[in-house]
Amino acid sequence: MAAIVTGLIPILRTAVDSTATYKGRTMWFGLLCIRLVTVFLAQFPWKSLNEDFQCNSTDSFCNKACFNTHFDNAIVMAWHFLFILLVLSVLLMELFSSHFQSSFQKKKEREMASQSEQGAVTDPTMTIGGRMMIDLHKSKSSVVVYLFSVMLRIAVEVLFVYVLLCWVLPKLNEESYLCYAQKFGTCSVQQCVVRGAAEKRMSVYALMFISALVIIREVIFCVNAD
Secondary structure, eight states: OHHHHHHHHHHHHHHHHOSEEOTTHHHHHHHHHHHHHHHHHHTGGGTTHHHHEEESOSOHHHHHHHHHHHSOSOHHHHHHHHHHHHHHHHHHHHHHHHHHHHHHHHHHHHHHHTTOOTTSSOOOEEEETTEEEEOGGGOHHHHHHHHHHHHHHHHHHHHHHHIIIIIIGGGOOSSOEEEEOGGGSSOOEEEEEETTHHHHHHHHHHHHHHHHHHHHHHHHHHHTOO
């Protein structure tokens, strides 16, 4: 539990301490926290994967060979890598909003110094609760970066669902399967099974539910954006 708290602190601190905001920012950070909690809880049934993989052979070498053949993709590490991509998709907009705020303030200071006419430049921001709110309708560059961040997040979630459906679920059958390990030398055909498949499938379903929720929410948010 300490690990999940440690992971949530920088995310929440970034969400609270920022002096600039934009439409959907709170939702993005909220979904990111939900994703972190879900990944943290979903990996528990996978921690004992080596012990849960059993074959009807006493040869440990052949058992390990069958394990590597069956689980031929890095499942948990793929989850972590995709979560990092989700964090980057959110930080991309955060970096742009920070750069946008700094650039606008410098531009405004130059105009005040030169005593230019009021209204000569369109203000693409407004203040809400002491924070600078970026108006996406008045800045084309903001719209481009914003839509790119949303589409990147959707693409990562779709990739995440693909990994769960094609990499993980096919490996979690309750029935035993035959492992043809003759290519490893002295190993014969073995019958193997993955113990605790139901719990592992449930963790996959939880991850898929969150991904589907995020995808639907992001699409609806884009369609209904003012």
